[in-house]
Amino acid sequence: MSKFQRFLLKRLAISVLLTLVAVSVIFVVLRLLPGSPFEALVTSGNLNQEQIDEIRAMYGLDQSIWKQYINYLGSLLTFQFGYSILRSQPVWEVLEPRLINSLILLVPALVTTAILSSVLGMYAGWNRGSRLEKASIVSTTLLRSTPVFITAIFFIIVFAYNLEIVPALGMRSIRATPDGYLETFVSLDFLHHYLLPFTVAVLYYSGDFLLLARNGVVEKRGSEFLKLHRAKGLTEMEQLARAGRNSMLPILTYFTLRLGMIFQGLILLEVVFSWPGIGRELVLAIQQQDYPLVQAAVFIMALAVIIANLAADVLYAYFDPTVSTNGGGSA
Amino acid sequence: MTLLNVENLKVTYATDDETVHAVNDVSFSIDEGVNYGLAGESGSGKSTVAEALLGLLPGNGTVERGTIEFNGTDLTSLSEAERRDVLWEDIAYIPQSAMDSLDPVMSTGDQIAQAIHTHRNVTDAKARDRVRELFEIVGLDPDRIDNYPHEFSGGMRQRVTIAMALALEPDLIIADEPTTGLDVIVQDKIIDKILEIQERMDSSLLLITHEIGVIAETCDDLSILYGGKVMEQGSVDNVLVNPTNPYTMGLKNSFPEIDENEDPVAIPGSPPNLNREPTACVFEDRCPFATDECGESHPDLVDLPNRNHRSACHRVKEAAQLRRDADEPETWNIPDDGDADSDRGEVILETDALEKHYEQSQPLLSKLRGEDPDYVKAVDGVSLSVRRSEVLGVAGESGCGKSTLGETMALLEDPTGGDFMFDGEPYEYYRDGNLQEFRRKVQIIFQDPFDSLNPRQTVRKLVGEPLTIHDYRTDEKERAIVETLEKVGLTPAEKFLDQYPHELSGGQRQRVAVAKALVLDPDFLICDEPASMLDVSLKVNLLNLLRGLADAEDIGIVYISHDLASLMQVSDRLAIMYLGRVIEEGDVDRIASQPRHPYTSSLLSAAPEKDPTADRTRVLLEGEPPDPVDLPSGCAFAPRCPKAQGSCWEAEPAIDEIGDETHRAACYFPKGEEGLNASDASAVDETKFPESANTDSVGD
Ligand SMILES: Nc1ncnc2c1ncn2[C@@H]1O[C@H](COP(=O)(O)OP(=O)(O)O)[C@@H](O)[C@H]1O
Ligand code: SF4
Ligand code: SF4
Ligand SMILES: [Mg+2]
Secondary structure, three states: OOHHHHHHHHHHHHHHHHHHHHHHHHHHHHHHOOOOOOHHHHHOOOOOHHHHHHHHHHOOOOOOHHHHHHHHHHHHHOOOOOEOOOOOOEHHHHHHHHHHHHHHHHHHHHHHHHHHHHHHHHHHHHOOOOHHHHHHHHHHHHHHHOOHHHHHHHHHHHHHHHOOOOOOOOOOOOOOOOOHHHHHHOOHHHHHHHHHHHHHHHHHHHHHHHHHHHHHHHHHHOOHHHHHHHHOOOOHHHHHHHHHHHOHHHHHHHHHHHHHOHHHHOHHHHHHOOOOOHHHHHHHHHHOOOHHHHHHHHHHHHHHHHHHHHHHHHHHHHHOOOOOOOOOOOO | OEEEEEEEEEEEEEOOOOEEEEEEEEEEEEEOOOEEEEEOOOOOOHHHHHHHHHOOOOOOEEEEEEEEEEOOEEHHHOOHHHHHHHEOOOEEEEOOOHHHOOOOOOOHHHHHHHHHHHHOOOOHHHHHHHHHHHHHHOOOOHHHOOOOHHHOOHHHHHHHHHHHHHOOOOOEEEEEOOOOOOOHHHHHHHHHHHHHHHHHHOOEEEEEEOOHHHHHHHOOEEEEEEOOEEEEEEEHHHHHHOOOOHHHHHHHHOOOOOOOOOOOOOOOOOOOOOOOOOOOOOOHHHOOOOOHHHHHOOOOOEEOOOOOEEEOOOOHHHHHHHHHHHOOHHHHOOOOOOOOOOOOOOEEEEEEEEEEEEEOOOOHHHHHHOOOOOEEEEEEEEEEEEEOOOEEEEEOOOOOOHHHHHHHHOOOOOOOEEEEEEOOEEHHHHHOOOHHHHHHHEEEEOOOHHHHOOOOOOHHHHHHHHHHHHOOOHHHHHHHHHHHHHHOOOOOHHHHHOOOHHHOOHHHHHHHHHHHHHOOOOOEEEEEOOOOOOOHHHHHHHHHHHHHHHHHHOOEEEEEEOOHHHHHHHOOEEEEEEOOEEEEEEEHHHHHHOOOOHHHHHHHHHOOOOOOOOOOOOOOOOOOOOOOOOOOOOOOOHHHOOOOOHHHHOOOOOOOOEEEOOEEEOOOOOOOOOOOHHHOOOOOOOOOOOOOOOOOOOOO
């Protein structure tokens, strides 16, 4: 087994362990929440005790907590999320389209901002002290420190209500009845709805990448190897590219981690824009104490984080020739 | 024909509160195919000159005036793009610190290929072929061109930068301290390589270094720089044999050499403040020959009659007399304490087969299977003893276990085997509850001691701190501090008590660091490369200080270094280490004049000499020391040994294989066995140029 394989195996094992822990935590926390999804139905008097017991049995809620836990583990880990209590629909059928909706908004936004802001950040760092550098730092810091829903509302007021360039809410107009993803996403109407939340997401993420890239380049700027590159006759831009390549690792790692946290980060954004994504769905499900739905949504989010962490480690090891892949054993 | 002509170059740096006049009207010219040396202490402006030539000055550096004519074109008047075409194609650069001059995330081969692609229109395959060829030329394995910098050792990285410099066969190679920080053997190999290649390609070389020994051996012409001014210039044979400038004389006298009986004489004081245009001779405040005239103007560089030799000194006419005086330590205000070889006292520290093995980390699976881990044998059976008033030098290449030995002797590392006695008590005595006592009696001084001084503490605080920690002489703290400061030559001590480290010169700071170690009146001092980053004059100061302490204070000292010349100056006895073992040990004079072990001979022959007329035969060692894991049975040096024979591989020679108490070595076929020392050709060549000859040469 090569060093790298060993490293990979170790990281995988850690990830599996983490997933188990995360899943268990979700289980415990949900059971600790006060009330149950049926209480509302019971207090409204629509169901009698017998019916309740029946339903509880149907959802397996009458079994011992251990039994429930085992069943729960079994089904989650095989991606059988069960039925949504309130929607009477398989959970996955509820979540799948919303997951896609979220991804279609957030992944392109994250990629765009990662590329644009990093390049801008590198350029700013190279021209340290220039007006561009100062302006970019001030504006991104401002954007980063403002809560995303405020930026979002501000954009809605300006571009949707005042200028009326784009619609304020939703993903498609109410009248649209698209069939299948292709029809949903490949349409001008969608693009129209897409622009505003996309822009806000791009701006929201830009600060971290910009600062990370700028700091990386500033730190590399006076280094000896760049002097040698300069002596070799590389142009300014080629030198900047080398400085950039040398500060890529933290950016790459950060990108991967951000990708994992993509759903959590912008739940509020989805809520403000009424974007039918997984974040907004989670908020609704929590309000309605729809256990299976919440469980599944949280599980998917946790899994994304864990997988992203794994990917970040592996990418790091792959891209940094100096990182030791034997798990830091050779101290 | 003149290749490079620098005329009245002036470079300044803008800093927050002042302008640094780093290079002041420097002129020199390099002919085609010539090796040109640029020497001087650090801060004299050598690197600034190089960077100005290459157009690599940092953002705050400006070329104020002057011309740099290369092959007839003035480089200072070129546009960015035009200059880029000249760089590397015509002028290549070997940077100062190979350790971090290579791009860490680009393979070494690609970095060289990049230089080729930037200037030539060639295919990738062609460029790769060229890189392989270059690797071969500089003595690297061509199959390693895809390796990254961190996979190479310091010396090998320097070879990569050399290969890069050769890629386009430039007319001029500028090498800025290409060997500083590398140990003698590697340094010697690198210099040899540069010379060999440069000869083959017939390019010119501008070699920048503070080691005039390296210049003496490799260059034809040189300039001596001080305070951004050229102090003396001309052919190496003239300048270094018969220096006419007091600074050159001082620099030359302070360069320690192995086969020299006199102690080197350091230039006292520190380099000038460059915050204004020089109005007096830049060397005035350190020069023992300064007169009123010297305070009025900096002397012009004047041609000396009939020879390639220029000097900037108002008293150049009296050069011969000055030269004679400069050899006397009194001239430089250094008391000559003579060679009072004080009697050595009783044995204070003794090790017997001392071992320090580190367990190598191993994979979980083999751990589960219970396989025996590998051990790195950093120190492997070292038996040494040090007496009071004695300085024991420990020498060896980097990685040979010197530092681990020092740390184990200081009990900063627990020995994994062997016996250890200090002051009559065994290791166990100290381990079980008496470590505090040991820590007071044994002090260790690390590499670059003044980096470790807290900048926010006054000298009083710094030196007093150990007293508080050890609750030693706390009732008369002030007196203890003052006494110690005076002991290390910081007089009057009261003047220094309230100063902060940044207000002191490099040499003074270093004395404070030594004072910190001495304030507890230790019985034993372990110094690990304390001078490796220092300029010659500071280095010599430190060596003299330690030597004096050993004699006057009755303490035992272990001095660890890769710099044999310094070791020879300071030590009574020498132990040569190779791969965790001592392979030769004995009195300094005997080892210097008659090394027995082949490894010692090559170490000795690798040290440069400052006398350009002396010839030295190089014994270049193949390869680098292997990792001290899984060593072959038999003599550990056998794979690199020029004299190895079949029997060497069978059993390991013990340290007392040959010789007696005063000089012993671990070798089956030692030097000097065949004929006696006269035939010892590969050791240091003894023929020295008669120093007094030609003293009547200048102006009288
Ligand atoms: N970037 C810089 N900013 C300000 N001062 C500098 C800078 N680089 C070098 N100096 C100063 O210029 C002088 C010459 O430095 P340098 O050329 O590096 O000398 P050397 O190479 O001989 O050690 C020193 O006094 C140093 O402190
Ligand atoms: S000019 Fe004066 S101060 Fe300068 S080196 Fe000569 S004698 Fe010394
Ligand atoms: S014992 Fe043999 S291999 Fe070892 S140093 Fe002596 S001659 Fe060389
Ligand atoms: Mg320098």
